[in-house]
Amino acid sequence: MNINLLMVDDSEVDALLVENALSDELECPNFSNYTDPEAFLSFMESHHGIEKSLVLLDINMPKINGFEVLEKLRSTSGWELVPVIVFSTSSNERDVKKAIRLGANAYLIKPLTIDEYQDLIRATIHFWKWHHQ
Template identity: 30%
Template sequence: MNKTILLVEDNPDDEALTLRAVRKHMQHGVAVARDGAEALEFLFATGRHASRDVSIPPLLVLLDLKLPKVNGLEVLRRVREDARTRSIPVIIFTSSTEEQDILDSYRLGANSYIRKPVDYGQFCDDLKQVMNYWLCVNQLPPQRACAA
């Protein structure tokens, strides 16, 4: 599937809510990585994702920060330092309210930082707005637009 969103989320409840909200409003496939190591394997087509075509990057990454194995900030750092993944929009989608997490996320090149709302209706509304902006309104660089 060429039009894929990568959701990096270790909380099964947040994963289910996000998948439900994305599928309700968008017709894109969603790949799920449940820890930072799997996210990197997906993005760079290694390990259990070695058969994935690395020339077709995800349309965007919804990235939690508090992840097992490799934390979200490290995933973001590696994404931004590699030319193959540098232009993929990375949206931090987390429950963290720590100011340092916000500062570090933007310092490392996050495109957006969104706190997950506790209210399900607000959660869905926020995610719909995020998806609409990044997948419909935002203009990607030409090499990325070809992959979309």
């Protein structure tokens, strides 16, 4: 099954780690990274949702934070049901609760080591594929 993984994260290093983790997959998802949340919002407004998509969303970004992106995503026709996983360095319980309240499907804390980071990404993709078979 081919899926579309859309990452909204201002960290190019995190995008490289995700891309690296995906390179080992037999059925590698189509991967798009948006380091500028405004670019993702423009993309979102010009596309009426994308079938078989999953959004990885960081919270702490300049200009527009992940909560604002999540609110916009959940109020945009065609995107309201696209699964969103908040993927952040923040382990603050208020952030977790706010993300879930705004419509995130899950909240994952970015691991500290490269191996743990890549294992978490692989496990997330495998879970998503299994869930959508």
